[in-house]
Amino acid sequence: MDVSGPPPEQWGHVPARNAHSVGREDHLQRLRRLLGPAGAGPVLPLALHGMGGVGKSHTVAEYLHRHASEYEVVWWISAEQPAQIKAGFAELAERLDVAGAGAADRAVPAVLDALRRGAPYRRWILVFDNADRPQDVRRYFPAGNGHIVVTSRNSEWGRFAELVAVDVFTRAESIELLRRRAGDLDDAEADALADALGDLPLAVEQAAAWHHQTGMQVPQYLQLLEENRVELLEAGTSDDQLPVAAAWNVAFNELEEHHPAALQLLQLCAFFGPEPIPLRLFQDASGAEVPEPLATALDDPILLRQAIGWISRYSLAKIDRRANALQLHRLVQTVLKNRLSPEQQAVMRHAVHVLLAGKRPMPAMSTRLGFLVDVVQYGTRSRDQRLEAQHRLSDLVDAVIDRVGLNRTTVDLQEGGDSVLTFVGAEVDMVRTLPLLLEGWRELLRAYNGKSSDRVRLRMAIAAGSVATTKLGFVGEPAVTLGRLIDCQVLRDAVTDNEDADVVVLISNTMHDLAEVDRRDPAFLRRHVDVRNYSGDAWLWLG
Template sequence: MSSGDRNARGARNTPTVWGNIPPRSPNFTGREELLDQLHRRLLVEKATAVLPHALHGMGGVGKSLLAVEYLYRKMTEYDVVWWISAERTAQISLSLVELAPRLGLTRGSDASSTVAAVLEALRIGKPYSNWLLVFDNAESPKAVQQFFPPGGHGNILITSRNPQWASAAKPLEVDVFRREESKQLLRLRGPEISDEDADRLAEALGDLPLAIEQVATWHAETGMLVDEYLRLLDEKRVDLLRGTAALDNQHPVIAAWNISLDQLETKNPAAYQLLQVCSFYAPEPIARALFARMPRGSIAPELDAALEDPIRLGQVIREIGRYSLARFNHRNNSLQMHRLVQAALLYRMTEEDRATMRRGAHLLLAANDPNDPNDINRWDRYGSLYPHVVVSEAVRSQESWVRNLVVNEVIYLLRWGDYTSGLELARTAYETWSETLGRDHPQTLLVARWLGFLLFTMGSYQEAADLNASVLDAYRRTMGHDAQDTIDALGNVAIDHRVRGDFAESLTLTESVHQQYLRMLGPDDPETLRAAHNLGVSLRLAGDFARARDVDEMTWNSYVTMYGQDHVDALRTWLGFILDIRELGEYSNALLYHQEIVERSAFLLGGDNPLTLSAFRHLATAQRLVGRHELALRTAEQTRDVLMRRYGPENPETQAAALELTVSLRQCGHVDRALTDGIEVWNQFTRLYGHEHPHTLTAAGSLANTYRVRGDAAAAQHICRAALRHLTTRLGDDHLSSLACRSSLASCHHDLGEPDAALELDTDAYQRARRMYGDDHPHVLAQAVNVAVDLRSVGRSEESDQLRDRTVERFKRRLGSRHPALRSAADLDRMVIDYTPMPL
């Protein structure tokens, strides 16, 4: 920390960034030694975990209260203090995304990109190096540690009931109160309580801080005599011990709350019923707005009346707070219950009561569904609903609109970027609804479609294909071949054909889907435009770039007219259009567009957004094609590194970036590294797609080029022969990938002293390329240079010179006089032709 940081902080009373910190308890008592220990450890340790004492291992010892008190006492010693509810990874992501703008970061369109940017900003200490993140109720070290900044000068504070944190962070064990601390808190709220009575109460409650606070509040509100309270406590404890052993050593505090709950149930049934409903939610903040929208159906008469009247609802919430049964946070207007209060409520309910109140919890959640998970402005709402959807087991609801909320949460998690949580929720819903509703039920099939897309996104291709095929079959049986749902499902199956390398079949299916939407909905319907975008993808993969350009340009213009040029769908189709014109040889224009879309996407969506990263990866290719090789290498390496960090080494996008990097490495003279990396990329492509997938074969062709440049033409020839045989079978003789591989094989023959064979192959490739792309396409010009080299090798020098001269002039007009290829053409150096696989 610099002296400037210290001086700036000394001039203020709070941190620059102070977020989501729960209210300070006005009755916090004792714990001075623990607070001192915590401060000393945070000064030394990177991460400190506040855990329950091993002898107790239970909730209610005041871990979170201790953390909150520490923050309020030491706030001026930090620049950033941020509180994170850490029971679920989705909530951690949401909290870190909320932190992004406070750090001066642009909020991206998905969680992962924004979270990565936040963690990186904290790591490098810009704009703030002295930060403290609090992960509250962090149960799983493995799940939570991925959200720790990888370095930096800040600190991490964890509160948890899980003793496993002791091996992952410096532990600080929190025990129950010392007896004097218990008596101090009791007398703080009830000065008239004698020392002897305070001692009896503390003994009965096992000095558990949460129970002591609750009893102190109860006594202050009711004035009940200590003897009477202890008698009731004994009765409730006996009832508990008769009823269940599942509560273990929580009996004292559960019994204490049952006394308060008895009183509340009698005095204010609506307040008691609201607590019952909330007992099915996550022990995390429940926005008061959740109760402001009337559910589609009755829950209980008293609660229904309170929900209909905002004034009465406010009175109900205040009554709950009077008995310390829940805390109301006025800063974020939310209600939060301790899990032990929830346990007490659940224990008291009959099976019928539980069914009624769980249904009420689900109805309130469904009433708050914005029903538009694709709208980024609705994501905060879905994020706040998500933990309660999961904990309340909304997937088991019998109400269709509750199930609709579950599907919308799946879509939100997908768009948000939390693929793991989305996959878990989608899989749970699919399995549950398959059993309760049947596999052919419309909502079962709907969530199955999203499950299939999540599986595809995460690279589980075979599982996605199997599921998509079964969904398509179900729709055809139940709704017919022409139903819109059936057509949508057919589009998903077309994607599976791309994954298998069946580009022709995928094109046939995608074109069929587009034509059906044109007939059903017209050319400008959003569903038709989505189908048109997918048609462009299939056309590119099949090598028909001219038609893909026409389709994409029309689709892009329609998107811009409908949504504006900054809409995600418009940007995605614009990227497709840029790829089309690039592959048609318009390298200079494509580079300008690539630069523009990278800047626009990064500004709108964030630098680590998948669309931004895809555009950045293709920018490296465009830079290489216009001859800016060193810049292309830097761009390719940066893209590969970001994708590696975000998705891991086995992700298809990471491997596509790694392939582009090997080409740039070779062209910049780093041949040995290009070879090592190229072998790994080819092996990874083989694992992802199989030996005969066009993408794998293209990676093999690139690897062969590296072998040849390195001087091992025999190895390159062996690879090229096999790759070309499979490529022509899969894609035909005229696909750019086949033509590039044919040229590579010809170069191998040339280097091995077989000029006649080289000339035959090069001439064939050259003539095919001319017919497909005209005389001025850069690939055609490169093929012409290689033919000229072959002509010189077989003694036909005059023909060679004439072809070279014509080609040099065409290169000047097409690529400019400074392109490196111009000198190679003039010197009759053989040209290495690489092909970049198109996205699936």
């Protein structure tokens, strides 16, 4: 509840109150408990800590608006650089009418002395926003009965202040904000958007504003996100709102300049899935074929630990010490990927395959047929519909394996929610299997969709070549090819242009040749694919 009363005598640079503010009540109540009433006595500084975009500054600003009348001075200081802090103190010195006003070097000690003495004001609160270097900021902390609040990505503040962790929204908070801000979204659309954005508050706010301003429908927005269209994350929706990507670029640039091995480790992790990544992958990777200086860090446990520490310090990933795992937010992964050139992406993607294979002897490679299948517009479905689609996809894969007559003991599967990656046994006759596989998918999907009001459409990539199976996935060129084909614009356009087809398939040229398909067969349409440093012919088939 807002505290009524006269406004502060001095109110400086506090962000405007967000009319669409939702959630964060637990954080606001905790701030109140830790700070207590203004002027009641000295308290430990508070530091709101979390990754960029979770709403640290927004939460503090909301607290100030609610409790403004308790203070005589409320002053907000941008603290990314010492020069900004000095400028903030110089302006405050003029407001306080203390000796030294007008010159930063004299203003800082004058303000610190005035606040310590409580003259002319005893009840004050200073906010140091984006204060990522404690050693540069703590010298500006005044003593006295006032309050000090810091917002930062740097977890090192826990050594000097009471740390308050700020994480992403709950799903309910995301949906509430989307419904309130966008207005015409239903719960299913809001849930799909929140899921795709990983409940990151800044991204949720900007997606809602984008929808409100442009009228872009949710399926189209989700499609652009799925294609890693980073321009959605690099464009703000108002002059005073930081774009999502910019919330992390400062930290990325800091790592690039001072801790390049940590940045390379992050870039490497961007090419894993969004699930937690076991740190033992890196701890056991001495001698792995990865770029420098990351290769040196993987050879030295101390350097590796330092790199992981810098990632944690800037809140660019969650480090679960108990599970010994690291996890990146999916939008952080998107921004990291798009900062790299196609050549750099290829290097990092190859390094991931090397790490998955491990430093131990490479598992035996064999020529195998593989297919990757996923659900069209999976992200636009409600949570219940997505769960049903996952079950249906799993059942369909089992049914296709049985229909084609494959030996289940030699089939390897890797499920990913809306997708399933499958490699069949090396003994399979590809000339016989490819047409059976295609017809099997077409007939089974037709039968499934005929019995359900919720039609499921699939897109599929099929490739073949030398591949190995590891504990953490498949290694080899076919696995890479499948990932590129399934995401390429050629396949996406074919899905859109052929609404009547239940399954749209893109077959690699190597697979097409190994299966001895007649290039004049009208059922197969030659298409050129150019995606993520991959260029070559493929063959389109509609089911």
